[in-house]
Amino acid sequence: MATLEIDRVRKAYGSMEVLKEVSIAIGSGDFLVLLGPSGCGKSTLLNMIAGLEDITAGAIRIDGQTVNDLSPKDRDIAMVFQSYALYPTMTVRQNIEFGMKIRGVPAAEREKATREAAEMLQMGHLLDRKPSQLSGGQRQRVAMGRALVRHPKLFLFDEPLSNLDAKLRVDMRTEIKRLHQRLKTTIVYVTHDQIEAMTLATRVAVMKDGIVQHLDEPQVVYDRPANVYVARFVGSPAMNIIPGRLKDGPAGAELLMDQPDGGVSRIAGVQISDAARRKYAGRPVLVGIRPEGFSVAAPGQSAVKAAIEVVEPTGPDTLAMFTLGGTEVIARLAPKAVEAGQIADLAVTTAKVVLFDPETEIRID
Amino acid sequence: MATLEIDRVRKAYGSMEVLKEVSIAIGSGDFLVLLGPSGCGKSTLLNMIAGLEDITAGAIRIDGQTVNDLSPKDRDIAMVFQSYALYPTMTVRQNIEFGMKIRGVPAAEREKATREAAEMLQMGHLLDRKPSQLSGGQRQRVAMGRALVRHPKLFLFDEPLSNLDAKLRVDMRTEIKRLHQRLKTTIVYVTHDQIEAMTLATRVAVMKDGIVQHLDEPQVVYDRPANVYVARFVGSPAMNIIPGRLKDGPAGAELLMDQPDGGVSRIAGVQISDAARRKYAGRPVLVGIRPEGFSVAAPGQSAVKAAIEVVEPTGPDTLAMFTLGGTEVIARLAPKAVEAGQIADLAVTTAKVVLFDPETEIRID
Amino acid sequence: MTRKKPISDRVADWLPRLVMAPSLLVILVGVYLFIAWTGWISVSSSRMVPSYDFVGLEQYYRLWATPRWHIAVVNLFIFSSLFLLVTMGVGLVMAILLDQNIRAEGALRAVYLYPMALSFIVTGTAWKWILNPDLGVQKVVNSLGWEGFVFNWITQPTFAIYTIVIAAVWQSSGFAMAIFLAGLRGIDNSVIKAAQIEGATLPRIYASIIVPMLRPAFLSVIVLLSYIAIKNFDLVLAMTNGGPGNATEVPSTFMFQATFRRNQMGVGAASAMMMLMTVAAIIIPYLYSELKESRNGH
Amino acid sequence: ETKIEVLHHWVSESEVAALNTIRTALAAKGYGWQDSAVGGMSGGNMQQALRSRLAAGNPPGAMQFLGWEGIDWSNEGVMRDLNDLDKANNWEATIAPQVLPFVKNGDNLIAVPINMHRQNWVWANKAAFDKAGIQQPKTWAELIADGEKLRAAGIIPLAMGDEPWQIQVIFDALVSDVGGPDFYKRAMIDLDDDALSSDTMKQVFDTLRQVRGLVDDGFNGRDWAVATGMVINGEAAMQVMGDWAKGEFLAKGLKPGKDFMCFATPSETPSFQFIIDSFGMFKVKDAEVTKAQDALAEVVMDPKVQHDFNIIKGSIPARTDLSVDDFDDCAKLGFQERAEAIQNGAMLGAATHGFAAQPQFSAVFGDVAAQFFVNDMSSEDAVKMLVDGINNAR
C-alpha cells in the first residue's frame, strides 16, 4: 500500500517525445487505470514507474520518496506483463518461487507463500506444469501469482487481459477486482479496453499522444468526458457526437439537429451553466449523446425522428443506426424495439447529454 | 448468392474425429455464423466448404450441386482468413488484383473493380502500401476487398475480427453487416465471440467438440438456448445457471432457490408446458436467468434477496455479484443501483427464465 | 470418394510429388546408393581399386587392430566434445555481449564471422606460426618480459589436439554466435524485465532464464557443429598434418590415408562406415524428434 | 597439335623449372604438354585425383610415379608397356638394376625414370662445425656426441620438422646405418619378422631416441625448407634430408665444401637410399595421344634432357651412363657413391617415399617412427608396435 505521484514526467527517445509532461497522483489503495490507444505511451509510463526505463525529466515518488534513481528491485513493486513474461523453461512453481529465491527467502517460507498464492488463484494442480502446457487464462493467473507472493507496495499490470478471449476476460476481470478489494494494495493498470477501465478503476487516466486527457473517477469520465476524444474513447458503442446548434429560449437552452429528411430535431431541457448558455447561444456546438441515452419515445414525449438504417441485435439489447446532424448515430434500445427501414421516434435522456465546443472539442459546462 | 447444404459431413484426421456428423442448411442470402470455443472444428468446417480440406464423409452442396471434389478455385467462393493472409510482398493493389490477374481479367476491368472495392471500403489512399505498413483494421479491410472484387456466390469469413481491438471490432462489425445488407450474398462466418454472432447472423450454429449444439436465429438462441452449454456460451456476462427445485402449486409452477443465509427465494409464474410441469414437479432443475433478467424490485414486488458481494460499474450498467442456489450469480442493473455489502431485493423477469434438466442439461419446455 | 476428378486436378495432386522426385532421386543415388557402395567395399578385399568380392568383417578387424585408428577415434572424441563445448561457450558469450546494445555490432559481427569464409589450406599456416613456441604467442609473451610463459601445446603429442580445437573454435564460433544471437533476438524482452523487477542480476538472468530458453538454438548449433567436427579434415592437415607423430590423426584423415595413400581401400571404407554410423547415432534421434514435432504441429 | 595430359605433383618453383625442360623438348618434337598438377599430401591428393579419373574412365596420358605406384597400376591393367622403345633405344642397360623393379613389371617396361634423389644426406653448416670445433662425424655415435659440443656453442645440432616423413627419413637412414644394408633389405623390403623384432631394430630406435635429443622444441609444423634455412644461417648445424635441400644452399650462393658440407649419413656401411621419379603411360583410346606418349618417353630418357633436368632439380640423372662434369660437387659425390653402392649391394630404395615395401607397410614404419619420436615410448614398445602393425597390414 502506497501513494504514487507522477510529477511532470517526460520521456523522449532521442528527439521523439513519447510522454509530454504527465502528472498523476493517486492515494494509497487506489486502482489507477491508464487508458489509451496503442502507442500513446502507457507502457512507457508503467515501465518508468517500475524503473525499467530512465526518466527524461520530472520525478516519480512512491510513498513520498523519489525513486528516479532506484533500481527496479529496490522499489518494492510487482509487475504483471502484457505477455505474462513467464519463464518458459521453469515450472509454474519455479516461476513463482524465482523472485523469492533471489531474495534468499528460506525454502519453507517459499513453499508456504506459493501454496497460499496457488490456493487463492485456484491453480494448485498446475504447479508442476511448464507454461507451455497452460491455457492463456491459466498463464495469466501464474503471472498474477508471481506478483502476489511478493506482497509489494505497488502492483503494476500491463494489459494483462488483452490476450484472453471474451469470456475469460470477463472472469479474470472480476478476479482482479476481487483481489484489489481484498488486498487493498495500490494498483496501476494499463489497458486500451475501456470496459476494463470502467469496471476496475477507482481512477482512470485517459491518455493520447503522451498527454493525459482526463483523470477522474470512471463514472465521471463516462458521464462527463473532458473532451470529444475521451467521449469517443470511453464507452462502446462510442458516444454519438452530433453537430448541432444551441438555441437560447425562454424555456431554457434548446438543441437543434438536422434530420436527413430536411427537418430539424429539437432537444429541450439540457443542463448547462448560464455563462456557457450566453456564450454559445445561436452558435454551433457538438452534442454528445450515449447510445443508451436514446429510448423509444412514449406517445407524446418530445422525440427525435430516426429513419432506422441498420439494426444489430446483441442479445440483451438492439443497436439501431440512423443519421442525425449529418452524422451516423447509434442508439441502444430494447430487443426488437425497432426494425430496419422503420421511422422511429426516439426520446433523449437530457440529463446525460454533454456539449462540446466544435473548435477546441472541450466540454462545455 | 447461393444456398448451402452441409449434409452429414464428417472429418477425421487419422483416428481423431474432428467433426462428427454436421448438418446445416441455409438459404440464399443467409448470414450463417459458426460459433464455438477454440478447437471445436469451426475452421475445419469452413475449410471444407472452401475445398481446402478433404471431406471424410457426407456431402457439401452449393446451390444444390455437390462440390466435394471441386477444387477451391472452381467453387466460386471468396474467403477472408483469420490472419488476413495478405501476400506480404505485394502492395494492397496487387493483393486485390492477384486473383483477377490469375483469371485473366483485362487490366482496365481489374482497375475498375479495385477502385470500386477501395471506395466501398474507404481505402483508396492505401492502395500502394505494403501490408506491413497497415494497421490491423486496414489489413482487415484489404482482406475484405480482395474477397469483394470476386463477386462470388459465397463468402467465407474465418474470425476476421478477432485480431482487432475492441473499438475497431465494433466498427468493422457494422461494416460487414452493412455489406451483407447491400450485396445480399450468402455468408458463412466463423467466430468464437458470441457478440459478433448475435449482431451479424441471420442463423447461428453453436458448435462444441465437432457437434452442432443449436442452430437457429440469434435471438432464439439467446432467449431459449437448447442446453446449458449454449446458454453459458452465448451472452456476456453468461447466463446464470442456478440449481433450484420446481414446485407445482395451484397458482402454477414455482421455483425455489436456496439463499446463503438459509432462506429460500421463490419465483412464481414461470412459463412451462404442462407435461414438463408434471414431470419435474418436486424435482431439482437448473434455472437459467440472464444478468439483465434481474432488476431492482419495486416495493412489494416479489423478489430475490441478494447480499451484494462485488459491484462492477461498466458505464451504461452496473454488474452486481451475489450468491444464490449455492452458485455465484451476476445481475446487470442500472448504474449505482446497488452497492457492495448491501442486501438488495431483486425482481426477476419471469418471461425470460429458462429451465434445464440437471442431468441431460437440455432445455425443459 | 469414388467420383472421378478432372484429369487436371489429378495431375495437380501429383505435382508436389513430381517436383520432389528429382531431388529424391539424386539423393537416393548420391547418398544412399553410395553409402551402400561404401558398405560393400568395406566387406571386400579392395586394396588399390575397388574389388567386389566378399571377405566378411575382415577389414573391420584390421581397422580396429590399427593403433592409428585408435588414436583417430580417441582424438575425434576429445576434439568433438571439446570443440562443441568451447565453441558453444565462446559463441554464446559473444552473442550475449553483442546483445547488449553494442555500437559497432555490425563490424564486430563481421569480424567474428569471417573465419567461416576462409579455407583452412592457408589459415592453417598462420595458426601454425601463432601456436609455434619459437615464433608465436609464447615468443611474444616471453619478449614482453614474462620469461617463464610456456605455450607449446602444438609440440606436445598429448596436447596438440587441443591446439586444433583452438583453431576450430576460431573458425566456427562466429557461426554459433550468429545462431545464438538470432535466438536471443527472438526472446521476449518482457521476460528479462520481469526478472529484473524480481531483483535478479544480469548474470543471474542469463544463467537462470535466457540460456535455458535458447534450447532450439543449442540444438541447431549442436547439429551443425557435430557435422563440422566429424568432417574435420582440412584443419588437421593444415595445422599438424596429423602430427606430431600421429598424435592428431582423426577418422577423416585416416580414411583418406588408407584409401589413397596406403592402398587399403577396404580399411578406408570400413572407417567410413564407422563414421557414418557415428553420425547416424547422433542425427537419427534428432531427426526423429524433429519430424515427430512437425507431425504434431499444425 | 596433339596434347598429352601429364598428371604430376611437382608444384614448387624449382620443380616446375625442371619440368619445363621436358616440356620444351616435347614441344620440339611437335607435341603439346597439358599440365595437370595436384600438389599436397606427398602426392596423396594426386593419387586420389587419379583414382577418380580412372573410375570415371578418363585417365590422363601420362603420370609421374613414385615408389610402387607404377607397378601397382600396371597390375590393374591400365598401363601400356614401352617395350618397343626400350628395345630400340636399349634403355634398360642404362638404368641401375636396383631401380628396375620400380619401372619394369615382369618383362614389360612400364615407366621411364627421369632422375634419382638420394635421401640419406646430411647437410651441415661449415662455420657452425668450426665454431664447435668438430669434424664430419663418421658414425651416428659421433654425430650424437658432436651434438653436445654444438649445444655448448649455442647451436641447435639438428634442424628438422615434426612431419612423419621428415622423421622417417632419419629412421630409414638409421636402419641401414645401424643394421647394415642387408638388415635394411630384410626389415624394410622383405618385412622379415625376425629382423623386425630383432635387437638391432631396438638399437635403431634407441639411436633415434638419442637423435631426438638433438632437435629443438620449435620443430612442430616446421617445413623442411625452413629447417634448411636454419642450417644456412647457422642457427642449426645439420639437417638430414634428401638432395632437394641442396638447391637452398646453392640459391644463397653458398659453396659446397667451403660454406656447407654434404655427406652421407654416417655409417661403417654407407648406403645410397634412392628415390626416382618416373613417368608411366596409361592406355588411351586416342592413337595420336599414344604417339605423344612415345615422344614423351623418348624425351624423358633423352640424355640431354636428363642432364638439364637434374641440374635444375638438384638430383642426379636416372641414367647411369651420363657424365656429371657440369654438376656440383655434392652431385658428383652422389654419383660416385651410387656407383660404389651398386657394386656393394648398398643401393637401397628409400622407404619414406615408397621404394621399399608396399605403401601399406612402409606407412607403418612411418607411423611407428613418428610416434616414437614425439612420445616417450620405449624401444621395446616401438618394436612390438612395428611388428603388430606390419602383421595387421599384411
Add this chain to the structure above:
Amino acid sequence: MVTEHGSAARARRIGRLVIYGSLIALAAFYLMPLWVMITTSLKSLDEIYGGSFIGLPRSVTFEAWSKAWSQACIGTSCTGLKPYFVNSLMMVIPAVLLSTGIGALNGYVLTKWRFKGSNLVFGLILFGCFLPFQAVLLPMAQVLGKLRLSGTIPGLVLVHTVYGICFTTLFFRNYFVTIPDELTRAAQIDGAGFFRIFFSIMVPAALPIMVVSCIWQFTQIWNDFLFGVSFTAGDSSPITVALNNIVNVTMGRKQYNVDMAAAMIAALPTLVVYVVAGRYFVRGLTAGAVKG
C-alpha cells in the same frame, strides 16, 4: 540525463567498459590469423626465411600479391590464380543458384504440400547433410564418367548441387514452416496453382532465407577442395585446387608470402559476401532457420 545517481552511473559505465573490453579482445583474437596473413603477404621471401614470421614487415612489397594473381606457377603454367578464379565463379554461380532454387522448391513442397511420406523424404534428404564426402568420391566419379561430365565444370556444378540440396532444403523447410498455411490457401482460392503460388507468393517472401542459403552455399562451394581436385583437371580446376598447388609444396620451397596473398585472393569473394551480406545472414537465421 541530469538525474543519474553517481554510483549507479559509475557501475554502469564500468559494466560497459568490461563488455567493450571483452568484445575488442575477442576481436583481436579473431583478427590475429588475418593479421599474420596480411603482414606475411607484404614481406619479401628472404625476410621470412630470415626468421621473421610474425611481426610487421621491414619493407612492404606487393610483389607477392601480383605474383599470386597473375604469375605464380601452378604446375608448368604460370598464370597465377586469375583463370582459376574465373573457373570458380563459373562453377559457384550456377551451383549456388541451382541448389538454392531446388532447395526452395523442396522446402515449399515439404511444408505446404505435404504428402504421405513427405516427412520420410525430408529425413532422407537431411541425413545427406552429414555424409563424409571422402566416402563418395569414387562412386561419384563413376557416375560422372557415365554422364560424360567428368573433368568438367558442369560436372562439378552437378556434384555441388546434389550435396547442396541437403542443406538448402533444410533451410527452406524450416523457414517455410513459419509462413502461415493460410497464405497458400488464400492464393488457392484466388485460383493460383502450384507454381504460381511458389513464384508469386513464396519466393518473394523467402528473401531472408535465400540470403542465408546463398551465403552458406557460396562459402561451402567456393572453399571446396575435395570435389574440385577429384572431378576436374588442369585448366578447369577451381581456385582451391590452384591454391593448393601453390601452397602445398612438399619437396620444394614454400613461398609463404605468395601463399598468403593467394589465400587471401582466393578468400576474397567469400569475405566480401560475409561482410556485405552478413547482416542479412543473422536476420535470415532469426527469421526461421534457428528452429531446432
